[in-house]
Amino acid sequence: MPIMNIKKFSFTYPGVEHPSLRNITLPIAQNKITALIGPSGCGKSTLLRAMNRIHDLYPGNKYDGRIELHDLETGKRNNILEIKKENEFIQLRQQVGMIFQKPTPFPMSIFDNVAYGLKIAGLKNKTELAHRVEQALKDSALWKEVHDRLGKSAMGLSGGQQQRLCIARAVAVKPEVLLFDEPTSALDPISTGAIEELLVELKKDISIAIVTHNMQQASRISDYTAFMYLGDLVEYDKTENIFLNPKEKRTEDYITGRFG
């Protein structure tokens, strides 16, 4: 049973005539990693950003179709494209978190960074807060490196540590889904390796969708892969099938490096 179900979804940016995504139907499997691959401009980031409605920061976008989110607490399947109220948006984003390409630590202490989402969610109890922050930092394999300087500014961390801090921040609110938008493209190979290990670890509790330009990365960590091209979903299958035995010619051309 997929955690998210994208059904006949189309998306148009403001002021543009043609949709950037056309008729996408794609499941996001629960407790698995789904990779979105494809050449630049194929719409993979646009699709990812639709999955927690971050597009709505900028007015004038047009959505068609459905994106259903399986609410694990109530068992309901809600169409997130119908969300209009502020508090529903807040709830959606606590259920579906997002990690960006560039690390985005907030200009505050390491502790406050991780506690930020929890405070927004209304958690006030200090002991509970400290406990959740510690757990999130442990889950993100950052605790050992920062436990003695939680009060220090997060800006002093290295790029890889900052990215893991952002993951800790997102994990702390216990989301159902985490969306990663090329999370390692600004990092060195060692930090990249640490983040990849972390993702595989995280999928025990969280379902993951990741946009990546790095095909080795997709094949290393993902369970399912979706190949997109010029706003269409060309092929979706188990990762091993996509890489070893693609059904579509365009998929094969892309993963063998003939274009892209």
Next chain:
Amino acid sequence: MRLLINKIFLSLSVLSALIGLSFLAWILITLFIKGLGSFHFSLFLNDLINGGLRNLLVGQFILAGLASLIGIPLGMAAGIYIQEYGHGRFSSIIRDLSDIMMSAPSIVIGAFVYAVVVIPTGGTSGFAGAIALAIMMIPVVINTTDNMLSLVPRELREAGIALGASKYKVIIDIIIKAAKVGIMTGVLLAFARIIGETAPLLFTSETSNYFTLDLTESFPSLTVSIYDLANEPEESSRDLAWAASFILTVMVLAINLVGRFITRTKK
């Protein structure tokens, strides 16, 4: 040939820089010699009526401080609006208007406040002076806030939203903090600018020989008094004007240096 042209241009620009700098040095040296000559610590203890500057210094700071209390919140709020909330024509009109206001001659602002505040209220007052200075300050603060917020990466806003924060929470908790140093520096420089202004105060607060904290009366102003004292026939008055100019220059320089220091250490 190209080497020659290069040399000519280099020496021309060095020469221009030297000419500019030497005027600055000349001004400072004159100020130091004339100002230090008539400077004495008793200036800080007596009011103008007794040949000191105490009431003028206090008055000038109160005027500039009150102007900041009006100008900084208004300017910051407007800057936040045009950078974070305004999309489209309305905000770009405000931005253009603010840029135009920044280059408005200060005497015009003084005359404007004279017409809309001084005449209706029946006379010059500290309030009128502070309002004139606030009007000078607002566009500078708008411009700094707008520019500094525009330097905050888009991803930081999105990251806040993606954690479930509402837009105003993201602005208050994250964006302003990220731009804090730049905004603080800009505000300090705006303060340094208005503390040395004369023209906006000339017919709004005027100045007073006596110590007062009553903002509904003519209010002591260092800059306006420098203007008055420099026009007096007595040598002693002009010496006092030099001393006041010296003190004012040192203050403005100090504020500017602090501003630069903050930017450099916190970046």
